[in-house]
Amino acid sequence: MTTSSTRHADPDENPYVEEPPTDFDPVDDLSPEAAAEQAELLRAAVREHDHRYYVEADPLVSDETYDALFARLRDLEDAFDLPTENSPTRRVGGEPLDELETVEHVAPMLSIDNDTDAAAVREFDERVREGLAAAAESGELPGFDPDDLAYVCEPKFDGLSIEVIYEDGEYVRAATRGDGREGDDVTEQVRTIPSVPGRLRGDDHPDRLAVRGEVYMPRDAFEAYNEELIERGEEPFANPRNAAAGTLRQLDPGVVAERPLDVFFFDVLAWETDGDGSNASERPERHRDALDLFESLGLRRNDRVAVVDGIGAAIDYRDEILAAREELNYAVDGVVIKVDALAHREALGTTSRAPRWAFAHKFPPRTATTTVEGVTVQVGRTGRLTPVAELDPVDVGGVTVSRATLHNPAEIEALGVNVGDRVRIYRAGDVIPYVPEVVEKRSEGTYEFPDACPVCGAPVERDGPLAFCTGGLGCPAQLERAVEHWARRDALDVEGLGPERVEQLREAGLVASLPDLYDLTVDDLAALEGWGETSAENLIAELEATRNPPLDDFLAGLGIPDVGATTARALAAHFGTLDSLLDADEAALREVDDVGPEVAESIRTFLDNEENRAAIEGLRERGVDPEPFETDAGDGPADALDGLTFVFTGSLSVPRSDAQSHVEARGANATSSVSGNTDYLVAGESPGRSKRDDAKTEDVPVIDEGEFAALLADRGVAWPPENDA
Known part of the structure; x- marks a missing residue:
């Protein structure tokens, strides 16, 4: 049973932990002080609910109650501009990053020697015992008792190794292993993983704690996610490890937040205290105790860890995990055997690439x-x-x-x-x-x-x-997936049009092409199995709401190969109207920033396909008329920045997407990479290194946000944007 001293929130002091109320007073009725106090209680409660759900698998409240608490916290933070650093609301993702910066680890993240042969494991044990005996003989390890040698055995996870750092109990950084000395900064991406606490539980922690963990995608979640990718017509991941690694290296934390990642923590990399006795002052003397402390701090550890007295028992443990492999909801490729005592580890030391106190007993290939x-x-x-x-x-x-x-x-x-x-x-x-x-x-x-x-x-x-297949949208297989793509949130966002319903509509003969969606009636849908009049009316209403979509959403929804939301927006901003884009040749397409020869050819090939063109015209005939891209949004003439190309990096006073929209609305181009055509690189706080290097190579001026504001002011454009919609 978890005690209140190690919980994020004490139910005796926090009303939102056990049987919480969800009938909140209107936000507008609260004073700033009352809002801040309620938000702090909600943050602590949501952290506790996250831990109980994602780490202990023992939730305290229903999903509906949790959603109500989370939504209230988000509303308070938005309405009163409350600080959100390490708030649970940050899990939904932040601003997209320019690149993954390289950071130095606080301690080396070494590899581990490994072998599939039990004889090699026994040789490892012999080296450990010889090394400890030599350390005892030299006086480095006085009083060493060979019978005191114990090993901790853990599954060897097949995911992506990360370093996570906490300072004063607060999450501050995460990085991939990289080359063991340096890795990619994935702080914002890891922040979105529900089982990674934004704040450690309790007070029994060092002032600075760096831990090593493994990010992975659970096998059931991986299979479900791959099915979703296949249904969209996208390439599935080859295995859970690739899925985890590919997800964690996404530049948009919002994408990471939508994918089912999890983590196990398994080692201490650094343990630092200020010596004032305010927090735990000493690192645990045994690895088993460190893992127990992880649990009390809210750091998720694996439940199949075992402490054994001899190498024979460690080999038996490996065989047990091998036999149970299919029962595990995470990929493993062996087990790791570690010396338990910290003093023994320090006496054994490390080589340039691996610790002498750990060995991986791998499973045979499948x-x-x-x-x-x-x-x-x-x-x-x-x-x-x-x-x-x-x-x-x-x-x-x-x-x-x-x-x-x-x-x-x-x-x-x-x-x-x-x-x-x-x-x-x-x-x-x-x-x-x-x-x-x-x-x-x-x-x-x-x-x-x-x-x-x-x-x-x-x-x-x-x-x-x-x-x-050259059949385009005339191919039934492509059609089903194209309709699903059209309905996606990052396209036309049609709720209630998932894969099963799309297949049902096609098999019923109601949707043989994308435009047929807009011929559907309530009576058509209500007659189908599993539909009622209300669900039919809801879908028709959803479709009606997409008859005048923004041009970029329309283009993203068509599912043109190599054209995602960003490229669709660039095309919409450049051509302004659908007709202009339809008439553009490859040369004109290549004038769009971020559209190279291959993407231009892909766009033109798609638009020249008879079935695809017929689908576009069919949509227009049914009243689906995309709105021209709006270029005049106030705060300055629409052509004030005509001919200029900007690239933004780092954190600005407004989201970078807003900055890009602001300059595009006044005739400028906003691209994601620096080239010889770039006029200015606008650098906010913590700018990306590669963009600055590219700017230096291309002789592009780098200006800060103040200089950028002055440049816009000279052209009659306000900054920061106020009236853009």
Whole structure:
């Protein structure tokens, strides 16, 4: 049972911990003092609820109650401009970053020696005992008792290793392992992970604590997320480790917040105190005690850690985890065996790359051989064709595998694989199997990739190693995923139009093209299984609200390859109207900042496709008319900054997206990277290093926000923006 002294919030003093009220008085009725006091109570309560939900898996309140508390806290912070540093509301993400800065670790994050052979583990134990005996003989470790040697055994997580630093109990920084000495600063990204506390629990902590952890994506969440990517027609992640690493390196913390990451903490990197006795003054003498302290501080640790007395028991532990591997909701590739006593670790020391007091007993690779019984070609949203080998089912590390990816036509050609061949199957990251080689050729020749789309029959075109269906939105497979994409939050944001409903609408014959969405009626929908009149009316209302979308949302919703929300906005700002974009050739498209030759060709190819063009015209015929991009928003003439190109870096007094919109509304260009066409690099606080280096290389002036404001004032443009909408 958690005691009140180590909780974020004491239920006897905080009304929002147990059976909290959610019928709040209007925010406008509060004084600034009362709002600040209530916000502080809510922050502590939300931290406690986060810990109980994400770390202890023992929630105190319902999801609805939690959402009400969280929303109230956010409303108070917004209404009274309260500080939000390390507030739980920061988990939803902050401003996108220019780049990942490199930072130096407070202590080296070393590798660990490893082997799959138990004999190598026994040799490690011999080295440890010899090293400790030598230290005892030299007087460095007086009174050493070989019987006191204990090991702590932990699963070896297959994720992304990070350093997390707390000062005075407050979260201040996170960084990836990198080369062990320096890593990427991922402070804002890690802040969004629910199981990473923004403030440590209780007071029994050092003034500065650096801990090592492993960020991972739970296996069930990974599989669900990959299904979502596939449904969108996007490339799935190969394994949970790639998913975690790729997510954590996203420059937009908001993207990270939407993905299901979790963390385990497993080691102390630095433990510093100011010596005044106000907090814990000494680091625990044993690793097992440090892990217990992690738990009391709210740092999530793994529940399968074991303390053993001999190396034989450590090897047995490894075999137990190997046997339980399939039960775990996280990927592991072995176990780590660590000397328990801190004094023993210090006596053993480290080499230049690895500690002498730890060893990883790895699991054997997961492979098997079987026969290819067929090849299925799947069609994604962009028309990309992905071949999948249908296999004679085979056990691979305790999991029956009947399908494996062949990636693309080029991979098939490189392997020389065909139906009937014996192949090796490898389970990458414990999840997605693939074919690394043909072990016995039993067929003639290589599988011939189809010349026509297996779904719609349209011709297939090759683009380097990849193949694409040319059917565009006329292909049913692409259509379903295109409709799902159209409805996404970062496109037209049509609530209630998920994958299952889209498939139902297509199979019912109601939606054979994207424009058909706008022919739907309440009666059409209400007649379908699982629909009622209310849900039908809601969807029709959602669709009606998208008949005059902003041009950039319309372009993002079309699902043009290589055109996300940022590029869609750049296109909208440059061309102003849909007709201007439709008439633009590749040369005109390349004039748009951030649109290179390949993206310009991709856009033009999409727009020239007859089915895609018919879909666009069909939408317009049904009254879906995107609004021209607005360029005049007050606070200065619309052409005041005509011809200038700005790049913004660092933190400004307003969000960078607002700064970009402000200058674009007055005729300027705002790009994300510095080039020879850039006129000014505007540097706020903590600017990105690479942009400054690029500015120096390209001889681009670097100005601070004050100089930027003066430049705008000279042209009759106000700063900061006040009237932009």
